[in-house]
Amino acid sequence: MPEHALKRPEPGKWQSAVLAAGMHLLLGLFLFYSVRWQTSKPAAVQVELISSMPTVAAPVRPPPPPEPVVEKRPEPVVEPPPPPPPAKPDITFKEPPKPKPVPKVEPKPEPKPEPKPKPEPKPEPKPVEKKPEPQPAVPDTRREIEAQEKMLKEAMARESAEQAKREASREADLIAQAAAEGARRNAASAWGDKISARIRSNIVLPPGASGNPEALVAIALLPDGSVVGEPRLKRSTGNPALDDAILRAIVKSSPLPKPDDPSVFVRNLDLVFRPLGQ
């Protein structure tokens, strides 16, 4: 039969190949342009943190622990008793150094945190200094009443009136100052809590960290909350790996939350941070 040898028509051999190639090209283009999950993700820092931890931990170990821990520990223990306000805030502020008799005795003047508690414990030494500071309305009226009383008394005895006036004004001053200080302190501690929470959410704890260690870190801030440069460790937790983790976490959470009350903001922040704490 000749049909065996028949050359059969084979339509579109090349056409089919080209069409198939075109089909796949189309699919490839479609996938290329439609499948772009997470084009840019700011999670790069996280990975670096994990991978670089062991290498960084080793060299830093020697320097931090020795001197500051022993020096500083006694200080907070001595200070806390005097302040009447409720909680000791996490944040302390670098203010123009006030005359502070107690710390000066100590060998190290440079770390002079916790200026807040001072006014209450020692009002006697500097009543005159305080007067020029702004006085709120409430104390003012109060002082007027005092003053009227004083007018009556004035006739009686000048010295006693003088004494009373000084006493009263100082008292009012103290109250006002305590109130302002309290509000400020609350705002500051709220801010400190916010910052601590943010850092805590970014920290990668090294294995073996336990207890409730506490670190004092100096952070330079821009007004928008971003951290300038590297944070400095002022007081170590005693665990170098944990210290490194804290510093990395601070850099990573860089735009730190801003305080609710802008007046609380300071550029150089000393943060007491408890990585494992409450």
Next chain:
Amino acid sequence: MNLSEDLSIISLIMNASLLVKLVMALLIGISFMSWYWIFRKSFAIRGARSRTDKFELEFWSGGDLNALFQSAANDRHNAGGMERIFEAGYREFTKLRGRQNIDTATAVDGARRAMRATYQREVDELESHLAFLASTGSVSPYIGLFGTVWGIMNAFRGLSNVGQATLAQVAPGIAEALVATAIGLFAAIPAVVAYNRFAHDIDRISIRWESFMEEFSNILQRQGPGKAQ
């Protein structure tokens, strides 16, 4: 593992492990071949159908069988399946009819056998490579799944080296691995659809050819005695 890298399809494929890459390459090859045969078969089936239509029209328009046979025999390379069936049957019939001691029934039987043989050859030609589409449709999802399972195994094994296991560390690996399944499905779905459609089309064409064979046998039977004498 670098997370900041964007997960475009290219990087997904490039980051996959060797075995997964091989699976993907195999699947892309299979997919290409299956599309090639889809196009070729669809051209072939369309051509066969249009030729069958054309020949049926010519045949039933009442032309001379001899003239029809001549034109089919002259242009056999471009002839459709039905034309070839007709040609084979008519050739066998005329050959047998020329013999002395052969009656019409035997000649028609011979013509029928010749037509049957040609019919089977033609249908076989039309059905060739359909099996490839069928096995692509059934097997390539499994191949893709194999690549995916392997890739996911690797992704999870990578977790053991990290202290903190997060989703971000497995996600890229899993996404890479799933690309294999996606390619497998892309190869399989059109193959299955095309296979079903082509099988149906070929069935219909072969039924037309078969009924033509029966009708043509009747015609030969009718015309046999007159011509034989």
